[in-house]
Amino acid sequence: MLRVTWENWSGTVAVTPAEVACPRDVEEVVEVVRRAGRAGRQVTAVGSGHSFTPLAEARDVQLRLDHLTGIVAVEPGGRVRVRAGTRLRELSALLARHGLALENLGDIDAQTVAGAVATGTHGTGARFGGLATQVAALELVTGDGRLLRLGEGAGPPVEGVVVGLGALGVVTxxxxxCVPAFTLHAVEDTERYDAVLESLDERVERHDHVEFYWFPYTDRCLTKTNTRRPGPPERPLPRWRRVLEDEVLSNGVYRAVNEVGRRRPRAVPALNRLAARALSRREYDDVSSRVFATTRRVRFVESEYAVPRESLVPVLGALRAWVAAHPEAAVQFPVEVRFAAADDVWLSTAYRRPTAYVAVHQFHRSPAADYFHAVEAIAAEHGGRPHWGKLHGLDATALTARYPRLPEVLALREELDPQRVLTNRHLRRLLGE
Ligand SMILES: Cc1cc2nc3c(=O)[nH]c(=O)nc-3n(C[C@H](O)[C@H](O)[C@H](O)COP(=O)(O)OP(=O)(O)OC[C@H]3O[C@@H](n4cnc5c(N)ncnc54)[C@H](O)[C@@H]3O)c2cc1C
Structure with missing residues (x-):
């Protein structure tokens, strides 16, 4: 049999599965899981491979849901049944035909619905939750090969299973x-770091979707402020400008700048100043999915922590102090800050606390370990919860202290996957044997 090596988007994971299964329907998913159970093998579902952690690393059976895509049904009230392997980009296009949209999105839409939900993927907005909070029901195949529908009265609660890391069932x-389709009015600007922090509470309260990026070694931030509006867009960016700014500058030129920084780390502060100055103010509107999601072609690695909203300023202060004291870290990518409402999803990064996210990135070919360890230590002081799909070094013990419902999720794992068919090396570190 031909064995093909699989790599994730960031290049942090490469694995050659013993078997790749591409079931054509739910019955075949059940069969793949049952067969693996009988043979004492492990099954790992993979989405679009956009997690930085080895959550989707499959050494035995890699399960790809590439054939399980599209909308199954649009129900009254905007509930939409979607097959698990549908990419978010494809889903937004399908929803638009029904006059609907996802309530909120992260900054890309290349992920599959099941993969994005499984790790707690989120966007920004102090009144909004991540994708998992928009899930009303789930259909999944348990580790012992049962097909369950959750969210219809019977079985474990959806909020306990939905951020399931692939360990509680194969979601089909x-x-x-969903919500009625809407327009986002977008304002992007560069502002001084101090000015952004001084007005942050008011900004985050007043506007629907606020985020900002601080450029290390500078006092500059790129701010993005998106406001929801009914009706069709009136002032979308002209295509030439989108191509020039989002493709040529943000991807093509930015990649070249990062290559220079990798080879000449001492030039990084000057390159960051240049990058921050090159940004110009933009104001436009467009359909929500086109504003939320951007194209990321420059590969990077990333780590992200969810901290209590009130811890944001001290966390950023400590982070900036560390960067200033460690010029050898040569941090090439901006630090991204976002917000979310408290929610009730058991393994959500925003579980029962209004949340600020601090995400750190580094060019994929440059060293990142010291920087990411430092951020992990800073976040730990504030009970920072790592994003499940982004790099971190925490194990089951440390995670239990940050995620209060983790013991209950482990009990669900006993019920849904008693033989540990749905596990891999990374899950053993996170959840235990
Ligand atoms: C460029 C880039 C930008 C990103 N932006 C954001 C962002 O804005 N916000 C954010 O929160 N995150 C972001 N992420 C992280 C990303 O959203 C998550 O890692 C997400 O889980 C990736 O989805 P995927 O489809 O690629 O799943 P994969 O990475 O392939 O898999 C993720 C997990 O889902 C499980 N899984 C996949 N399919 C199934 C299934 N059918 N049933 C059960 N489990 C399944 C896998 O086993 C694995 O545990 C970004 C990542 C990249 C590379």
């Missing part, structure tokens, strides 16, 4: 609570 269908 997700029912999402």
């Amino acid at each position: 269908e997700v029912t999402l609570r």
Whole structure:
């Protein structure tokens, strides 16, 4: 049999599965899981491979849901049943035909619905939750090969299973609570770091979706402020400008700048100043999915912590002090800050606390370990919860202290996957044997 090596988007994981299964329907998913159980093998579902951690590393059976895509049904009230392997980009296009949209999105839309939901993927907005909070029901195949529908009265609660890391079942269908299609009015600007922090509470309260990027070694931030509006867009960016700014500058030129920085780390502060100055103010509107999601072609590695909203300023202060004291770290990518409402999803990074996210990135070919360890230590002081799909060094003990419902999720794992068919090396570190 031909064995093909699989790599994730960032290049942090490469693995050659013993078997690749591409079931054509739910019955075949059940069969793959049952067969693996009988043979004492492990099954790992993979989405679009956009997790930085080895969550989707499959050494035995890699399960790809490439054939399980599209909308199953649009129900009254905007509930939409979607097959698990549908990419978010494809889903937004399908929803638009029904006059619907996802309530909120992260900054890319290349992920599959099941993969994005499984790790707690989120966007920004102090009144909004991540994708998992929009899930009303789930259909999944348990580790012992049962087909369950959750969210219809019977079985474990959806909020306990939805951020399931692939360990509680192979999700075959997700029912999402969608909203009427809307326009986003976008304002992007560069501002001084101090000015952004001084007005932050008011900004985050007043506007629907606020995020900002601080450029290390500078006092500059790129701010993005998106406001929801009904009706169709009136002032979308002209295509030439989108191509020039989002493709040529943000991807093509930025890649070249990062290559220079990798080879000449001492030039990084000057390059960051240049990058921050090159940004110009933009104001436009467009359909929500086109504003939320951007194209990321420059590969990077990333780590992200969710901290209590009130810890944001001290966390950023400590981070900036560390960067200033460690010029050898040569941090090439900006630090990204976002917000979310408290929610009730057991393994959500925003579980029961209004949240600020601090995400750190580094060019994929440059060293990142010392920087990421430092950020992990800073976040730990504030009970920072790592994003499940982004790099971190925490194990089951440390995670239990940050995720209060983790013991209950482990109990669900006993019920849904008693033989540990749905596990891999990384999950053993996170959840234990
Ligand atoms: C460029 C880039 C930008 C990103 N931006 C954001 C962002 O804005 N916000 C954010 O929160 N995250 C972001 N992420 C992280 C990303 O959203 C998550 O890692 C997400 O889980 C990736 O989805 P995927 O489809 O690629 O899943 P994969 O990475 O392939 O898999 C993720 C997990 O889902 C499980 N899984 C996949 N399919 C199934 C299934 N059918 N049933 C059960 N489990 C399944 C896998 O086993 C694995 O545990 C970004 C990542 C990249 C590379």
